[in-house]
Amino acid sequence: MAGLVVVGVDGSASGLAAVAAAAREAQTRGASLRVVHAFMWPMMHVPLGGSPLGPAEGGLRSMADRLVAEAVERARETAPGVDVSHAVVTGEPLTVLETQSREAELVVVGSRGMGGFVGLLVGSTAVHLAAHGQCPVLVVRDEPAVDGPVVVGVDGSEPGERAVEFAFAEAALRKAPLVAVHAWNTWNAPLPPPQHTSEPYANPPGTLSGEEERLLSEALAGHRERYPDVVVEHRVVRGRTREVLIEASRSAQLVVVGARGRGGFQGLLLGSVSQALLHHAHSPLAVVRAADADD
CATH class of the missing domain: 3.40.50.12370 (Rossmann fold)
Incomplete structure (x- = not known):
């Protein structure tokens, strides 16, 4: 059975860099890739649909679907032969990715996400997942090198x-x-x-x-x-x-x-x-x- 690499995405540049790195990891391992977005808004009882006065494709759920679709496209461009699936999972990022790590051989995240404060070098999700993930965790900078030891x-x-x-x-x-x-x-x-x-x-x-x-x-x-x-x-x-x-x-x-x-x-x-x-x-x-x- 092929292994599984999971990558967490949130629409940030750091998250897209993580997608490309995760696709390469899946390719070299002969593994499949799962693109996962943690969708917190339902937990906060925020309306998910678009405004009656706005476009039909508006709203938080549509935004989540679009950013996942963009990540899937990036993964397939980076590693065309890799089997890529995706999931939008209700929950906060650490809990969602920790759960995903239980069946993965590697979880990949960006160093900082959309919720990062200016001046921080690494986001809280990366730090906490490194402590709690059930498999190795790869934290990716915006432009990871592909050579060197x-x-x-x-x-x-x-x-x-x-x-x-x-x-x-x-x-x-x-x-x-x-x-x-x-x-x-x-x-x-x-x-x-x-x-x-x-x-x-x-x-x-x-x-x-x-x-x-x-x-x-x-x-x-x-x-x-x-x-x-x-x-x-x-x-x-x-x-x-x-x-x-x-x-x-x-x-x-x-x-x-x-x-x-x-x-x-x-x-x-x-x-x-x-x-x-x-x-x-x-x-x-x-x-x-x-x-x-x-x-």
Whole structure:
């Protein structure tokens, strides 16, 4: 059975960019595409039809149908061979898209929608869906790049394992190189065991850096065997994770992170790194939750 990619649309330029990206994702995956618009007005008891004095095609329901039709046309122009369906679903966007994510392998949204406030870099729907979606969530900027490497942030955590798998699969689908980035500093790196019992805190210079190199290699090992055609570059960088990944996103076609890493506080659905990248990454961002993540 073919997979399903879902894209949320609201009539914004960012939403149409997400449609094109979602159509390409569906094409490379051999999946179908569903264009979904969350129609909130019935919940607010607002008249949906046109004014008696206006044109027959006026009204909120007709407007919703037109913006979905425009999105479907964009999808078919971008990826003519993809099976495209559409739905106008009553509800607020987060609830509608979270429900859709339960049967999708990927949900795609624009970074900002029609309801965004001037000055915000990312909309609330993108942030909340990244935290609550039941499948990976791809957040697209207005003009996503189609070249450059796939970049994945690796921290060695169990929740991050699924993000690494997703990044390898994306690199293989896109026929792109993969840049695996592990950023560390003395605050987020575990202390190596002491080398001498007489000097419990003494370790040779470079021990900490070497441990971080080993962590990255071990995190990638099994995936490299499953994706032998993916060219992988290792980057172990001393620095703050969010700043390192934001800089790496400048030349990337996609950045992939886990929703939470090894430094996250219990109960948080999104870690500080994924939140920072949602707001400041220069490329599209995929946020991948752990398989057993709870809402």
